[in-house]
Amino acid sequence: MATLREAIAARARTGKGSLLAYLMGGSVPPETYLETVDVLCSAGLTGLEVGFPFSDPMAEGPVIQKAASDALAAGMRWEGLLRLLPQVASRVPCAVMTYLNVLQHRGIPVALGDLAAAGASAVIVPDLPVEESAAFRSAGRKVGVDVVLLASPATSEERLRTLARRTGAFLYLVSRYGTTGVTNEKSLEGARTGPELSPLISAVHRDRPGLPVLVGFGVSTPEDVRRYRAMGADGVIVGSALQQLVARKAPSQEIADLARALAGALEETHG
Amino acid sequence: MPRRYGPYGGAYVPETLIPALQELEAGWRSARKDSGFRRELAQLQQDWAGRPTPLYPASRLSAEIGGAQIFLKREDLVHGGAHKLNNALGQGLLSKRLGKKRLIAETGAGQHGVATAMVGAMLGLRTEVYMGEVDMERQKPNVERMRLLGATVHPVTQGTRTLKDAINEALRDWITNVETTHYLLGSAVGPHPFPSIVCDFQSVIGEEIRRQSRRHWGDVPDLAVACVGGGSNAIGTFHPLLSTRTKLLGVEAGGDGTGEGAASLTRGSPGVLHGMMTYLLQDDEGQILPTESLAPGLDYAGVGPEHAFLKDSGRVEYTATSDAEALRAFHLLARTEGILPALEPCHAVAVAVERARAMRRDEKIVITLSGRGDKDLEVVASHGHPA
Numbered sequence: 029m030a031t032l033r034e035a036i037a038a039r040a041r042t043g044k045g046s047l048l049a050y051l052m053g054g055s056v057p058p059e060t061y062l063e064t065v066d067v068l069c070s071a072g073l074t075g076l077e078v079g080f081p082f083s084d085p086m087a088e089g090p091v092i093q094k095a096a097s098d099a100l101a102a103g104m105r106w107e108g109l110l111r112l113l114p115q116v117a118s119r120v121p122c123a124v125m126t127y128l129n130v131l132q133h134r135g136i137p138v139a140l141g142d143l144a145a146a147g148a149s150a151v152i153v154p155d156l157p158v159e160e161s162a163a164f165r166s167a168g169r170k171v172g173v174d175v176v177l178l179a180s181p182a183t184s185e186e187r188l189r190t191l192a193r194r195t196g197a198f199l200y201l202v203s204r205y206g207t208t209g210v211t212n213e214k215s216l217e218g219a220r221t222g223p224e225l226s227p228l229i230s231a232v233h234r235d236r237p238g239l240p241v242l243v244g245f246g247v248s249t250p251e252d253v254r255r256y257r258a259m260g261a262d263g264v265i266v267g268s269a270l271q272q273l274v275a276r277k278a279p280s281q282e283i284a285d286l287a288r289a290l291a292g293a294l295e296e297t298h299g
Numbered sequence: 300m301p302r303r304y305g306p307y308g309g310a311y312v313p314e315t316l317i318p319a320l321q322e323l324e325a326g327w328r329s330a331r332k333d334s335g336f337r338r339e340l341a342q343l344q345q346d347w348a349g350r351p352t353p354l355y356p357a358s359r360l361s362a363e364i365g366g367a368q369i370f371l372k373r374e375d376l377v378h379g380g381a382h383k384l385n386n387a388l389g390q391g392l393l394s395k396r397l398g399k400k401r402l403i404a405e406t407g408a409g410q411h412g413v414a415t416a417m418v419g420a421m422l423g424l425r426t427e428v429y430m431g432e433v434d435m436e437r438q439k440p441n442v443e444r445m446r447l448l449g450a451t452v453h454p455v456t457q458g459t460r461t462l463k464d465a466i467n468e469a470l471r472d473w474i475t476n477v478e479t480t481h482y483l484l485g486s487a488v489g490p491h492p493f494p495s496i497v498c499d500f501q502s503v504i505g506e507e508i509r510r511q512s513r514r515h516w517g518d519v520p521d522l523a524v525a526c527v528g529g530g531s532n533a534i535g536t537f538h539p540l541l542s543t544r545t546k547l548l549g550v551e552a553g554g555d556g557t558g559e560g561a562a563s564l565t566r567g568s569p570g571v572l573h574g575m576m577t578y579l580l581q582d583d584e585g586q587i588l589p590t591e592s593l594a595p596g597l598d599y600a601g602v603g604p605e606h607a608f609l610k611d612s613g614r615v616e617y618t619a620t621s622d623a624e625a626l627r628a629f630h631l632l633a634r635t636e637g638i639l640p641a642l643e644p645c646h647a648v649a650v651a652v653e654r655a656r657a658m659r660r661d662e663k664i665v666i667t668l669s670g671r672g673d674k675d676l677e678v679v680a681s682h683g684h685p686a
Contacts, residue, residue, distance in 0.1 A: 084463065093457060097457075155311045155574070157317055182317070215476070216401075
């Protein structure tokens with residue numbers, strides 16, 4: 029199986045966008061989780077972010093918060109993640125997304141070593157800004173886990189250059205001011221979507237040609253995909269929209285339809 | 300302005316907040332050098348907030364205990380009834396200087412929410428406060444006060460529905476509305492530069508203690524005691540005394556004795572929560588544990604990073620005491636001194652009187668009485684009156 033970095037790079041080389049999905053590990057039984065992964069894979073998924081729950085997920089909207097508390101209530105533990113990951117990794121390249129304290133508590137080198145051994149090729153930690161990431165990234169390099177950094181519309185051009193240089197696999201561009209989720213419930217303006225991202229994306233492409241930029245947070249429709257592709261994104265990350273379907277036990281046809289529609293929108297445009 | 304206190308502190312936050320934290324740090328660096336800003340703050344501290352607060356010799360309490368002389372630093376007399384206003388006023392002026400139109404805050408006991416609502420009203424800034432549902436129920440008078448002051452109170456229904464979750468929700472709001480909003484964080488916690496800024500604004504407590512104790516007995520206290528939740532009244536008390544010979548003692552909430560209470564320094568281990576590296580109450584997988592204390596203002600699984608450093612360095616001693624001891628201290632202070640204290644500083648009073656017994660009669664203890672107890676009357680009454 030290719031690493032997540034290789035899978036995204038391969039698609040970018042041929043002008044194709046990548047579709048990443050996020051599903052909270054432990055929020056549903058492993059069999060259901062893997063069936064959903066299979067459905068997503070046959071719809072054209074490039075890679076999966078396996079969420080690992082933290083009790084206090086500050087960047088998450090209501091859907092992922094609920095998924096995290098459900099997973100913890102169902103007894104999800106690190107061991108459970110290490111059992112799930114190889115089964116996911118045999119299907120699709122994957123990353124783990126969780127909060128710093130979970131990894132910190134275990135010891136960063138040990139935690140990243142565990143993830144690598146279980147088949148994850150990248151890790152995404154939303155509360156790890158680049159300033160605090162040096163030791164983390166060097167631990168990742170030792171075991172072959174890419175540390176994906178996040179940028180946001182608030183990021184200055186100068187910072188963006190630093191992020192582009194230091195991120196692994198791709199740059200995760202947060203689409204807007206806000207937490208994860210479709211509605212962006214705390215936005216005073218009720219703005220579901222964010223600002224124009226093309227200047228940020230082209231700055232990254234100019235600065236580090238070949239580094240894919242994937243847009244996430246609030247991506248839920250083919251229109252979103254078209255908009256971000258038109259802004260120059262190399263792909264999108266879909267989390268809450270899918271997690272919501274899984275949480276309410278939607279028929280796999282419905283999940284397949286959404287994934288196919290998103291993947292289809294990625295094929296339409298060539299960035 | 301230290302970014303770290305030894306290994307503790309830092310700024311572990313989503314990228315969206317980094318520019319706002321940088322802007323806040325730059326704003327505070329320039330404000331604190333600006334004599335106009337300092338003058339305006341000093342004037343409002345005096346005319347609006349009622350500073351300086353007295354250092355009161357609690358002679359009946361001292362006589363009852365029989366030991367060191369106990370003095371109370373009367374932060375319960377600050378406008379609004381708690382030390383929280385020291386920081387809310389400072390940050391309110393700072394956010395106005397930064398051009399922010401809206402204040403958000405978290406609150407546990409409601410005192411920080413009330414302080415922020417008062418400052419918001421006085422400065423003409425829209426104010427919204429996140430408060431856990433559990434805390435709204437047990438601190439009803441403060442919810443009403445915030446509303447009367449024109450603030451919106453958002454009930455927090457996630458997680459343990461207490462202070463920790465209110466901070467999560469305020470952080471999520473800030474991530475979403477960071478361009479127009481200042482997050483007026485109420486304790487010496489969170490990402491850099493909040494712990495430094497809160498310490499700076501609360502240090503007025505310890506600075507006054509130094510001046511007043513010199514006037515009262517010509518020396519610094521032998522022992523200063525403060526309660527520690529997030530640790531803002533304690534850091535404000537301790538920081539100006541760090542370079543003196545005064546022994547410093549922080550008292551955490553031990554809860555009802557069935558669990559860890561909320562004693563992150565005495566019973567926790569290092570980790571990362573709410574943007575800072577500090578001591579946390581967490582399980583063997585790094586998940587944050589629910590806390591419990593009769594005092595909502597102490598009911599928090601983390602603690603300010605400077606306290607974590609001061610614990611490791613040994614400069615400050617930290618201990619914990621139970622709900623029951625705090626309640627006993629409440630009644631003791633009420634009956635000997637005619638003061639109804641908040642349940643939070645009752646923890647400091649409880650341990651301080653124990654220490655006083657073992658000290659000489661010419662020694663001096665200062666207890667920071669961080670707030671008044673009106674908000675707690677219902678809770679105290681529900682535990683019955685002492686015989």
